[in-house]
Amino acid sequence: xxxxxxxxxxxxxxxxxxxxxxxxxxxxxxxxxxxxxxxxxxxxxxxxxxxxxxxxxxxxxxxxxxxxxxxxxxxxxxxxxxxxxxxxxxxxxxxxxxxxxxxxxxxxxxxxxxxxxxxxxxxxxxxxxxxxxxxxxxxxxxxxxxxxxxxxxxxxxxxxxxxxxxxxxxxxxxxxxxxxxxxxxxxxxxxxxxxxxxxxxxxxxxxxxxxxxxxxxxxxxxxxxxxxxxxxxxxxxxxxxxxxxxxxxxxxxxxxxxxxxxxxxxxxxxxxxxxxxxxxxxxxxxxxxxxxxxxxxxxxxxxxxxxxx
Amino acid sequence: xxxxxxxxxxxxxxxxxxxxxxxxxxxxxxxxxxxxxxxxxxxxxxxxxxxxxxxxxxxxxxxxxxxxxxxxxxxxxxxxxxxxxxxxxxxxxxxxxxxxxxxxxxxxxxxxxxxxxxxxxxxxxxxxxxxxxxxxxxxxxxxxxxxxxxxxxxxxxxxxxxxxxxxxxxxxxxxxxxxxxxxxxxxxxxxxxxxxxxxxxxxxxxxxxxxxxxxxxxxxxxxxxxxxxxxxxxxxxxxxxxxxxxxxxxxxxxxxxxxxxxxxxxxx
Amino acid sequence: xxxxxxxxxxxxxxxxxxxxxxxxxxxxxxxxxxxxxxxxxxxxxxxxxxxxxxxxxxxxxxxxxxxxxxxxxxxxxxxxxxxxxxxxxxxxxxxxxxxxxxxxxxxxxxxxxxxxxxxxxxxxxxxxxxxxxxxxxxxxxxxxxxxxxxxxxxxxxxxxxxxxxxxxxxxxxxxxxxxxxxxxxxxxxxxxxxxxxxxxxxxxxxxxxxxxxxxxxxxxxxxxxxxxxxxxxxxxxxxxxxxxxxxxxxxxxxxxxxxxxxxxxxxxxxxxxxxxxxxxxxxxxxxxxxxxxxxxxxxxxxxxxxxxxxxxxxxxxxxxxxxxxxxxxxxxxxxxxxxxxxxxxxxxxxxxxxxxxxxxxxxxxxxxxxxxxxxxxxxxxxxxxxxxxxxxxxxxxxxxx
Numbered sequence: 004x005x006x007x008x009x010x011x012x013x014x015x016x017x018x019x020x021x022x023x024x025x026x027x028x029x030x031x032x033x034x035x036x037x038x039x040x041x042x043x044x045x046x047x048x049x050x051x052x053x054x055x056x057x058x059x060x061x062x063x064x065x066x067x068x069x070x071x072x073x074x075x076x077x078x079x080x081x082x083x084x085x086x087x088x089x090x091x092x093x094x095x096x097x098x099x100x101x102x103x104x105x106x107x108x109x110x111x112x113x114x115x116x117x118x119x120x121x122x123x124x125x126x127x128x129x130x131x132x133x134x135x136x137x138x139x140x141x142x143x144x145x146x147x148x149x150x151x152x153x154x155x156x157x158x159x160x161x162x163x164x165x166x167x168x169x170x171x172x173x174x175x176x177x178x179x180x181x182x183x184x185x186x187x188x189x190x191x192x193x194x195x196x197x198x199x200x201x202x203x204x205x206x207x208x209x210x211x212x213x214x215x216x217x218x219x220x221x222x223x224x225x226x227x228x229x230x231x232x233x234x235x236x237x238x239x240x241x242x243x244x245x246x247x248x249x250x251x252x253x254x255x256x257x258x259x260x261x262x263x264x265x266x267x268x269x270x271x272x273x274x275x276x277x278x279x280x281x282x283x284x285x286x287x288x289x290x291x292x293x294x295x296x297x298x299x300x301x302x303x304x305x306x307x308x309x310x311x312x
Numbered sequence: 313x314x315x316x317x318x319x320x321x322x323x324x325x326x327x328x329x330x331x332x333x334x335x336x337x338x339x340x341x342x343x344x345x346x347x348x349x350x351x352x353x354x355x356x357x358x359x360x361x362x363x364x365x366x367x368x369x370x371x372x373x374x375x376x377x378x379x380x381x382x383x384x385x386x387x388x389x390x391x392x393x394x395x396x397x398x399x400x401x402x403x404x405x406x407x408x409x410x411x412x413x414x415x416x417x418x419x420x421x422x423x424x425x426x427x428x429x430x431x432x433x434x435x436x437x438x439x440x441x442x443x444x445x446x447x448x449x450x451x452x453x454x455x456x457x458x459x460x461x462x463x464x465x466x467x468x469x470x471x472x473x474x475x476x477x478x479x480x481x482x483x484x485x486x487x488x489x490x491x492x493x494x495x496x497x498x499x500x501x502x503x504x505x506x507x508x509x510x511x512x513x514x515x516x517x518x519x520x521x522x523x524x525x526x527x528x529x530x531x532x533x534x535x536x537x538x539x540x541x542x543x544x545x546x547x548x549x550x551x552x553x554x555x556x557x558x559x560x561x562x563x564x565x566x567x568x569x570x571x572x573x574x575x576x577x578x579x580x
Numbered sequence: 581x582x583x584x585x586x587x588x589x590x591x592x593x594x595x596x597x598x599x600x601x602x603x604x605x606x607x608x609x610x611x612x613x614x615x616x617x618x619x620x621x622x623x624x625x626x627x628x629x630x631x632x633x634x635x636x637x638x639x640x641x642x643x644x645x646x647x648x649x650x651x652x653x654x655x656x657x658x659x660x661x662x663x664x665x666x667x668x669x670x671x672x673x674x675x676x677x678x679x680x681x682x683x684x685x686x687x688x689x690x691x692x693x694x695x696x697x698x699x700x701x702x703x704x705x706x707x708x709x710x711x712x713x714x715x716x717x718x719x720x721x722x723x724x725x726x727x728x729x730x731x732x733x734x735x736x737x738x739x740x741x742x743x744x745x746x747x748x749x750x751x752x753x754x755x756x757x758x759x760x761x762x763x764x765x766x767x768x769x770x771x772x773x774x775x776x777x778x779x780x781x782x783x784x785x786x787x788x789x790x791x792x793x794x795x796x797x798x799x800x801x802x803x804x805x806x807x808x809x810x811x812x813x814x815x816x817x818x819x820x821x822x823x824x825x826x827x828x829x830x831x832x833x834x835x836x837x838x839x840x841x842x843x844x845x846x847x848x849x850x851x852x853x854x855x856x857x858x859x860x861x862x863x864x865x866x867x868x869x870x871x872x873x874x875x876x877x878x879x880x881x882x883x884x885x886x887x888x889x890x891x892x893x894x895x896x897x898x899x900x901x902x903x904x905x906x907x908x909x910x911x912x913x914x915x916x917x918x919x920x921x922x923x924x925x926x927x928x929x930x931x932x933x934x935x936x937x938x939x940x941x942x943x944x945x946x947x948x949x950x951x952x953x954x955x956x957x958x959x960x961x962x963x964x965x966x967x968x969x970x971x972x973x974x975x976x977x978x979x980x981x
Contacts, residue, residue, distance in 0.1 A: 036418060040683040041622060044690075048793075089869045091859050096682065097621040097804050101855060108848035111719055111794075115840045128721060131697050180431045187425075188414045190383045191480075194490075195432050196402035210706030224697060228690035235683050242464035244419045266698070271704070279698045286694020292721035293687055297677045304677040305417055305466075340887075340899060341881055346873070348954065352885045387881055388898050541939070542951070562669060564939045 017135045017263050019160050019283060020225070023217035024255035026168040027229035030174050030210040032248050035234045036186050041096070041208055042081070043230030045103040046214045047223035049080040050075075051129045052110030053215075059117060066159065070215050077211030080106055081204070132222025134263070134281040137161070160220040167216035174209045175248075178202065183244060222284050228286035229255055236293040237261040239300025254296075258289035329353050332395065334488040334519040335380065340389030341371070342379045348376045352388075352546050357488075359515050362510060363536040364524040368555075368563050371541040373523045374410065374492050380492065381407060393488065396523055403432055406486035408477045410493050414468045422476050423461040426451055429483025451482040454512075456505050471502030478506055489513060491522045494531075530554055591866055594836040596730035597789065601832035601847065602739025602825045604786050609802035610744050611778045613817045616803035617755035618775070622685050623670065624799040627688035627776070628665025628783045628792045631659035632696025635717050635787070636703060651730045653702050655717075656736075656784045663780045666692050720791030720844035729788060736785035740778065746840070747774055752813055780806025789832070790844035797848040798824060805855040808862035827851035879904055884928060886910070890917050891925035930973075931957050937969045 027043070034040050050073040057072025058064065080102050088098040094167045111126060141156040143145065148154070175182070183197045185192035192199050214226045237250035262285030295301055323397065335357040342350040351370035357363055365373045379386040382398065393401040400460060406429070417562065426448040427440065434440065452458045453476040459501045460468065474494055481489055489510070493504050510520050510533075524530065537554045539545035546558040615621050638658025645650035666688050673684035681740040700714060748902050753769040755762040762768050779799065806819035831847030860867050878900075879970065886901040887910065896902055896915075905911040910921030938944045947960040957966065 004838055021338050035683050036415070038682055040680070040686045044625070044686050067337055072627060085860065088778075090870070091804070091808065091865065093804055093807070094616075094619050094621070096619065097800055100621050100625065100796055101801035101804055101852070104794055104801070104848055105852040108794055108797065108852075110844035112845040115845075117841050127715065130718070133702075180428075180434070183420070184431060187418045187420065187428075188409060189406060190378065190381075190409045190413055191428070192404065193383045194381045194405055194407035196399060220841075224690060224694045227686060227693055231683055231686035231690060234680055235687055238419065238679070239677060241373050242419050242466075243421060243424070270702075278701075279705065280701040283694040283697030283701065286690050287698055290687065290691025290694065291442070293691070297673060297679075298620055300677075300872065302419075303677045338883060341883070341885065343877070346877055348881065351881075352888065387878055388885065388901070390897055561936065561939070564941070 007144045010144055010147055011139045012106070013267065014142070015139040015158050015161055016137050016281065019137055019164050019220045020134055020160070020222065020259035020263050021219050021256050022161075022164040022168045023032055023225060024039060024229045024259040024285065024289075025252050026164065026171045026213040027210075027213065027217055027226055028233040028251045028255035029171050029248065030249055031230035032044065032234040032237070032244075033175075033182055033186055033206055034210060034230060035238065036244075037203075040209075040231050040235075043210060043214065044075045044079055044227050045084065045099050046207075046211050047218065047226040047230075047234055048103040048107040049076045050215060050218045050223060050226075051126065052076050052106045054129070055110050055113045055117065059113065066163065069097055070219060073215040073218065074208070074211050077214065078208060078218075081207050081211075124259035126223070129218070130222055130224060131280050131282045132218070132220060132225065134221045135267070135278060137220060157297050159244070164216050164220055167213060174205070182206065192225060204305070208265065211298075221285075224286050225282045228289045229258070232286075232293045233258065236289075236296035236300070239296040239303040242302050254289065254292050257308075258285050258292060262286070262288040315387070320473065323437055326558075332359060333357055334394055335375070335490075335521065336392045336395075337380055338390045340379055340391070341387045342384060342389075343387050344375075344376050348542060350379065350540070351473055351542050353540065355380075356423075356545065357521055357538075359519050360514065361535045362514050362522070362533065363538055364518045364522050364530055364534040365538045365540060366429060366524050366527065366530060367545070368539040369525075371562070373525075373540060376540060377490055377521070377523055378487070381405070404487040405482075405525045406481035406484040408481045408494055410489040410496070411470060411473050411477065416468075416473065418465065420465055421461070422452070422457065422463050422465055422468070423448055425465055425476050426479045426483050427462075429480040429492055432484070448479070448483055451479040452476075454482060454509055455479045466567070469499070471498035474498050475502055475505060480510060482509070487518055489518060489520045491520070493523050495524065495526060501519065527559070557559060582834065582837055582913060584837075586830070593727060593730050594833075596727075596844070598829060598836070600734035600737045600785075601732060601789050601843070602829040603734065603741055604782065604789060604823040605802070605828025605847070606825035607740040607744060607778075607970060608782045608786065608828075609735055609806070609820035609822070610748075610797035610817055611740075611775070611825070611887050612780050612801075613803040613806065613820040614751045614755045614775050615779065615799060616807070617813065617816070618772075621800045621803070622682070622796070623776070624779050624783070625694075625721035625796040626670050626685040626688040627663045627779050628795045629696075630692040631663045631783060631787060631792050632693055632717070633699055634658035634660065634662025634665075635714060636696055636699035637662070638702060639714060640699070640706075650714075652726075652732050652788065656732075656787065659717075659787060660780055660784050662692065663700040663783060667776055667780070681903060693697070717787050718791050718793055719842060720787070720789045720794065721842065724762050736781070738783060740781045743781065747771075747778070748817070751775055752817065756813055764796055786974075790847055794844040794848050797851060798828065798923055801848070801851040803829065805851070807857045808858040808865045811864075823854045824851070827854055884906065884954060887921075887925045887928040888932065890921055890931035916933070930970075933973055934961075934966060936970045937972055 021164060031043060034042055047204065052078025053073035054069040056069040061068045083102045084095070084098045087093055087101060088095050114126065137158040137160050139157055140152040141277045180200055181197050184195065185197055185202055189199050210230070217226050233245070233251040233254035236254050240250045241247050261282045266281040266284035270279055317467060333356045335355070337355040340350055340353045341348060353376060355376070365376065367373050375384060375400060378384045380391045391398050393405060427444065430444045430447065431490060449461060452461055455478050457472060457475050457479060460472060465473065470477065478494065494506055513520055531554065534550060537550050538547045539553060539558050541562045545562040546553040612621070612624065615624060630880050635655050635658055639649040640799065641652050642651055668685050670688045673679050673687065674681045703714065750761070750766050750771050751774065753764065753766060754768050758768050778969040782799060783795050785793070786798060790798060791879070802820040802824035803822045806816045809819055810816055827850040828847050831850040832843055835841040835846045863869055865908065882898060882901040883904050886896055886905045887894050890910070900916065905921065906913060909918060910924055911917050935951055938961065939951055940946055950960050
């Protein structure tokens with residue numbers, strides 16, 4: 004495929020998809036090990052009410068208020084889950100189920116009640132995103148990567164998700180040891196003076212930020228899938244946390260690139276004309292990777308943990 | 313006698329100077345739900361000694377330790393470490409949790425776990441250097457686990473896991489070592505290895521506090537005991553505090569008379 | 581309008597939908613209780629999301645065979661099939677790999693849903709055109725529902741409820757105590773399968789009304805709501821059915837009153853309202869009750885500690901203790917014990933010593949087991965027993981004999 008076609012039409016969506024996938028997979032590793040994998044699921048559901056409320060407050064579709072709204076909704080959801088779990092003495096799964104379904108329902112209802120006829124805001128968009136539409140029309144080929152004028156018209160989602168990825172990576176990098184200890188041995192972490200609860204909340208907030216930025220570009224399916232599938236597949240490949248995180252980045256990247264290519268060009272190869280949902284395809288590819296890892300990964304089965312039973 | 317005992321169980325009449333005690337607890341009460349697990353407990357650990365916390369199952373042994381360290385919240389009470397608030401003294405404390413408290417399926421190697429002991433020294437971004445690794449290997453060596461350094465932690469036996477935990481505590485270079493049931497469910501070789509390490513720590517002037525469940529070994533291993541059954545029953549040197557009466561009080565009906573007699577004989 | 585809706589006077593369809601929703605709500609509440617008691621509430625989330633590819637494939641298949649792709653029975657069969665496959669994947673992952681159930685749930689739900697979305701876009705691009713109905717399965721839509729569809733839903737709700745009534749005994753046994761059930765000769769894995777089968781049935785029937793994203797709320801929220809009100813399993817099941825049915829009925833009826841009140845979300849919000857009421861106001865497990873209890877308890881602890889300290893003339897460190905003692909009239913503002921305070925303190929100390937005797941004495945083991953540091957000794961011992969203990973305190977040599 005020529006640069007003239009690839010750069011404007013496929014390069015930016017692939018990059019955005021990849022960055023979003025990695026930004027979600029990074030915190031996903033820790034959520035997985037903390038048995039909080041479904042926090043990602045909860046967050047991706049409550050993003051909808053967050054952006055709807057932001058839209059109602061500002062009356063416009065603009066990125067920052069919506070991201071703030073979504074991040075705020077995530078924090079509210081996490082606090083509610085924790086409150087219901089503690090106050091009602093309810094197991095975390097059920098508490099989560101109560102909160103995210105209710106908030107999602109509230110979001111849908113608000114959306115239905117709001118006149119959004121002249122803006123692009125609907126539930127389907129929230130679910131699948133529109134990765135395919137994030138094209139770079141000003142590009143004419145690979146040379147545009149050096150062309151300041153063309154670069155000025157990159158889809159705004161690209162720098163945004165790239166910045167998010169940098170923030171997420173920095174958080175994980177800076178707090179790597181603290182995260183590792185408090186995930187492995189919370190009691191020990193406390194005796195070392197690590198603020199375990201605050202760190203746990205920070206992790207969830209970072210995950211929420213990743214989810215919100217990714218959601219803005221690619222929809223919530225990818226978000227859930229990327230929080231869980233690449234880290235889960237990576238867990239089957241290695242017994243070292245460092246390696247697990249590296250594998251998860253690899254898997255996230257493969258899912259995003261292969262998923263996008265299959266969605267965009269697969270149907271053409273099969274003789275159909277139109278592309279299918281890239282977001283859905285990326286999630287599907289991540290699932291296939293997980294299935295392969297679960298079947299053949301060298302560290303797929305539990306190692307003896309006699310006392311944890 | 314009983315009257316004396318009863319007033320003893322409340323408080324230590326002449327507590328040693330608090331400023332010198334590596335760990336002093338005043339009026340600690342911890343509850344799980346509506347039931348006190350630990351009620352109004354005072355404890356003053358003597359420096360440079362090995363102290364056993366003993367008592368029947370569910371008597372609040374581990375809870376006392378965890379609440380003192382802030383791992384579980386307490387309803388009331390004050391804790392001082394080396395005479396200062398605990399948060400200023402974290403670097404001087406090494407804690408060895410119960411083995412069951414962590415996820416042994418966690419993706420990490422033995423050496424990585426021991427290196428967690430130096431994380432505090434490193435801070436957030438400090439680089440892990442060769443000397444840290446050398447120290448970690450040295451600590452593993454002290455507990456006889458050097459050759460397991462590269463293993464995934466889930467592949468170890470229970471006793472080996474316990475020794476790794478101890479090695480991590482050693483890597484912390486602390487002054488006060490707090491161990492929660494380190495001998496529970498471990499093999500004889502591990503028990504021996506652990507106790508010899510603890511004795512060498514004491515020889516270096518460190519203070520060791522162990523939550524312990526095996527009454528038969530108390531006199532062999534420890535100089536001081538702290539007997540608890542929700543409340544403090546007795547505290548002090550083994551010869552004075554670990555007696556038939558105190559045991560009877562702590563264990564009540566749960567200890568057969570024959571057992572008490574036997575222990576009383578062992579105590580002398 | 582609302583009154584008409586609640587009394588089912590908005591026409592045949594609305595009535596049927598309301599009845600179907602109510603039956604569905606009851607079934608979901610009851611089924612969800614079993615899941616909740618087995619601590620697997622979110623498995624239903626995976627099951628419901630896993631229906632999407634089945635719905636789409638069934639549509640494609642029926643369209644390819646030249647039929648009407650929107651035939652509800654066909655779509656529901658397809659959804660059941662793919663939900664079953666999703667469930668199988670979930671079980672396989674948790675059994676054969678190191679993944680915990682929560683990760684397996686997330687993996688299954690996101691991948692199946694993602695694949696379903698791919699298929700949805702395939703259907704769109706094939707230009708079959710009549711696919712509009714499929715999107716309704718995401719959030720449920722009862723507007724403009726066909727008469728036959730409404731009948732199917734009402735019938736499905738009824739059938740599911742019947743099934744639950746038949747299977748309730750073994751399911752309750754397993755949810756409470758799987759080991760005991762196994763000892764009774766009940767196959768736990770088979771009951772678990774039946775439970776999941778019911779979850780699938782509820783999900784499939786609910787697809788059209790609440791949609792696959794929100795059906796999980798119907799399975800989880802009523803059970804959690806009911807748990808606040810009772811400690812007995814049979815009642816949890818009953819109450820969950822009741823609150824699920826009520827929420828579904830109110831939601832379905834209300835949503836029929838206006839075009840932009842989608843059924844699914846309204847039902848979920850109704851359900852949540854019942855939950856929130858229970859969370860705060862339930863008599864025993866509710867938040868208000870718990871807060872009151874905790875405050876009272878904390879005061880008792882502090883008061884008792886304070887009295888003991890007074891009795892042994894030790895300094896009191898905690899401010900709360902001092903305040904409580906002052907308020908009870910046990911100490912003067914300057915911290916010195918009053919007459920009443922000294923008397924109570926002496927009693928507290930004496931009780932301590934009595935307890936000491938009781939707990940050291942094997943013949944009082946049952947009473948000693950009730951000791952928690954706060955309990956008044958009069959509540960576990962008779963007057964004579966206490967007198968006996970007091971004698972022993974006076975004559976200590978007897979104890980050691």
